[in-house]
Amino acid sequence: MQKNRDEEYDYLYKIVLVGEAAVGKTHLLSRYIKGTLPKNPTSTIGVEFATRTVTLESGGTVKAQIWDTAGQERYRAITSAHYRRAVGALLVYDITNEKTFHAAKRWMEELRDHAEPDIVIMLVGNKVDLCNNKSEVRKVTTLEGEAFAKQNNLLFEETSAVTVIRVREAFENLLQAINSVKVRNGNAGQSMDKGGKLVANRDIDKQSSSCC
Template identity: 50%
Template sequence: MAYRAEDDYDYLFKVVLIGDSGVGKSNLLSRFTRNEFSLESKSTIGVEFATRSIRVDDKVVKAQIWDTAGQERYRAITSAYYRGAVGALVVYDVTRHVTFENVERWLKELRDHTDANIVIMLVGNKADLRHLRAVSVEDAKGFAERESTFFMETSALESMNVESAFTEVLTQIYRVVSKKALDIGDDPAAPPRGQTINVGGKDDVSAVKNRGERHRVAIACSASPCHG
């Protein structure tokens, strides 16, 4: 594959990780973006994000993945954290049923602060701890179907399905954005090339149609710089 610079991408998507503290959000992030895992269990303080680019069809998609703490005292960052997100992984710990019970609240908060077209993946993490399982696959699948979300079990420790979960979310976002760009392609009222095209109905997420067939999704990050 030909070399591509870090900032050479066709789409940039903001994805958020949400869920209770201690479910493994930070390890999912580090496993996907750096292929690292830490056995030290420490809570994320404030917000951090990491990036990674993948190829979807013939396009390079750069994911900017935000991770924050699940503790109540950090909930004040909610609006800035969710702003501009086009995808989300809602994470619970398969060995702690209460973290699964709280998914409903996390989904409500997510949907209150994001566009209706956001792509959501329900993630049951720590699936390697089979002898401690407290949430069945059947229960989680049923919940995901009722809430119209994708579902996957992962193990950040064993690197099981981590790549698949993030890739599926990014691919589905790409499909949504591509369809929207296609839908307005022949619209005489569409803005000329180089102008902003609104993707999701919120000003924070927009696709920019450049010369030729190249598109980029620009994300406004008010709480943190977008470079990275």
Template identity: 60%
Template sequence: MPRDDYDNVYKIILLGDATVGKSHLLSQYIRGTLPKQAKATIGVEFATRTVPLASGGTVKAQIWDTAGQERYRSITSAHYRRAVGALLVYDVTNRQSFYNCQKWLDELRLAAEPDIVVVLVGNKIDLTIQDPSVRQVHRDQASLFANEWNLHLFEASAVSGHNVKDVFEFLLQEIHNLKSRADASHGHDEATINAADSVRVDPMLSARRRGGNDGVLGCLNQGACSNAGCLVQ
């Protein structure tokens, strides 16, 4: 595909325990189907998709599916670098996979970009519709964790396709919004510097402006998020 067909390239990673359904989510989003044969991801797998944004423009998503097994941890963590977005996935029928999200998030923040956008995804929601008793992670519990770390929260099903497209494209739009704000802020700072002969700029104020949003992840509008799929309200 010609380079002119998209405006930016965004690297996204999927992380979480083995068997939570990361590869199924990716396959459902890229191909619209599940893999013909389920198999564990070894190291890292990679896919791309060009996506038109709701706000206008088109981006190319480079999506990296990482292995959840401990023995591949050193391989997968190396691929966190330069990622601007992440889907942190757990299985709503597996409590331990949710508890381990804290470990995955800590590791991500050590290796990834400081302003990486993270979306928490509870997968396999289709199983709880068939039998509500199999749910081990309730929305309220996941919402508390998401609120604590300023993450968006979605529940999805790779099997039925519920929320899969919304999750990926919401993440891409959030990344695009963050990058657009950063570019606008950078342009404002350059304009301020160019006008320094006529306007005195407080250096401490300028430093605070540049660093003000560092480390703010995911949902920046808690309590007033306009996205219907986001469960952090």
């Protein structure tokens, strides 16, 4: 059976979206995957995920398995279990809510405790559209975000899911950085199967081409 275009990839990377509730994680994922915002936005219950295949600027094709996790405390045990095998994360905060920024340290520590040892984390300040006409609503400056990211060896972006500012760049710069780390560490030829187990890419090819 011929593989669909979306099934043709060199690497499969698991990414998680984390951060406090209502910072816009689901909106960012929907905008990136579907090009639209959720029609009936509600708080994520537990964990949801989507996939997208991306061609890297450096060469090669990545299938991103992106997990959107709930920010509420009552789902913490469920979501932290899904950090397993994650090689990348978007750690999202709301630039108009400094409490969500202060919580970023705790989310970062959870990721580093439960995900892969070489996980690549991008700090994302979301909702920049709210500051376009009312600069006073911004509670976390770009410099503060950049400083926290630099101090903790994180990538950094500011985005808006509403006006599509830097959304694609956030996801795909993260994927590129993950691939660079994997190449540098000599394990870019490994990925995950559907059960979350590390396998060689040649084994993934066999799985993808097998019938039904």
